[in-house]
Amino acid sequence: METLVFISQNLDLIFERTVQHMSIVFVAIGLAIVTGVPIGILITLNQKAADIVLYIAAIIITIPSIALFGLMIPVLSLIGQGVGYLPAVIAVLLYSQLPIIRNTYTAITNVDPALREAARGLGMTPIQRLRRVEIPLAIPVVMAGVRIAVVMNIGITAIATYIGAGGLGAFISRGISQSDPRQLITGALMVSLLAIASDYFLLWLQKRLTPASSSATAGGH
């Protein structure tokens, strides 16, 4: 009850921090798509490169977020950005690489060899094959990777408040330091709602991007 009162009295603040939170996640994921998808496609050309890249991405994702933020402070301090928005975005960007690169890579390498052969036999160049066949078929799986990245990073971004990036994590950290369950619950609730809402939105988007009748084969993970 008290929490509801708190929420109703602080709608502006909640809105502001939600926007902050979302902007970190979506800017970072946007950049992660722009970098991860091409990397995922490129490494399909070379097995060894694929192994190395996927290994590095897997290691990054195991670094605890607090440790990653801590590592970035001295590095980014060199350009005067040790705390705040930039390190938060970079962290999310790095964490998103594994699901996005891996799903892109798997989706492209798993395109039915018969389809690849048909495309070649009909006279498509490698680029045309990628654009007309492999990428369209990979989209649902890539989108599934993006969904994983978004949901995971909405949680991680809540921690970014400790390096002064703001966002919904601020409610949680203040709630803890001030022993104020209202703030704590508000923060936790909003983070969960945001994760669920984003997941549904991206699922809807994924379906929109998949031709109606090929959706049956193109399941995500």
Next chain:
Amino acid sequence: MIKLEKLSKIFETPNGGTVMAADKVSLEVPEGEICVLLGPSGCGKTTTLKMINGLIPKTSGKIHVAGRDTDTIDPVELRRSIGYVIQQIGLFPNMTIEDNICIVPDLLGWERSKARKRAAELLDLVNLDPSIFLKRFPKELSGGQQQRVGVIRALAADPPVLLMDEPFGAIDPINRAVIQDEFLKMQKELRKTIAFVSHDIDEAIKMADKIAIFKDGKLEQFSSPDDLLARPASDFIASFLGSDRTLKRLSLLKVSDVMLSGRVRVSAEEDVGKARDMMKEAGHKNIVMVGPRGRARGYLHLNDVVEATGTVEEHYQALPTTVNVDADLRTAVSQMFRHDTTWMACVDDDGFFKGFITQRAISHQLGATYRDTLAEDLT
């Protein structure tokens, strides 16, 4: 025209060995003919076929397609000028049937409306209603329908040459026969030059103008289906074709090939005595009775009318069965066995009596080739 000269392919295996998948294969498919590449699994059929459109780079030898040396053509351009059908059909699930069919025309930069019109025409050609199927996705089609689309996709840009790797392999036998017939009908008009991989002897016999039999990468025999069945060049080929290969030849021959003349005939109002004399003179045991305009109506058996008098009409029996002159001998023989008869009257599409076939004439025809071979061997 497709011409292969001493075409070879050596694959390197991961453990350092080599596989001779094609060994100096030379053959020529004349314009408008179907050549079936036949042989047991792993004999190099697919490898040979894929070297023609460069999907597998050749190790040595020459390939000419439609008069041009393929070494002088850019592989992508080459593939767009050759129709290609694969066993797994390979329709793109992210594209409509229309877009699937239009792939090569689109790649060639045809005007969009012209390509789409072509897609509709082609669907019509294989009895798929364009208004229903153009906008569907491959998943919404049955296997047989997908296979048909796979074939017309290869025909979309009207290439003179077609490569087909077990194109009807993925469908059930009944549907396969239907599609084979449809395809042969289309081919009669289109007159494409076709290399067709199969491991099904019956399919090869049915489709081929020429059959190329492979074994371990080598071309063992290259001849017409009838020739192949009648004169297999080696024990391997003979056993590959099967011990019933002579029976298989029946489907290659037509009733008209062995039909005896139908000039000896009687009509209903003629005298039985005359019919009897005609039979004796011709040395026949039966004579067909025809109607006023020449349709086969019935017959007389010599033994039944030895003493008979009156007109033919008073004594004739109905024909147990007749066979169309255009039917193949396999059908004819099966009909004979079913009706337990040693001869049949042959009629045209309108039922007019053309002649008759006998079991003796059929076995004589089949045996003729073997007697020739024997005679050659003896001289």
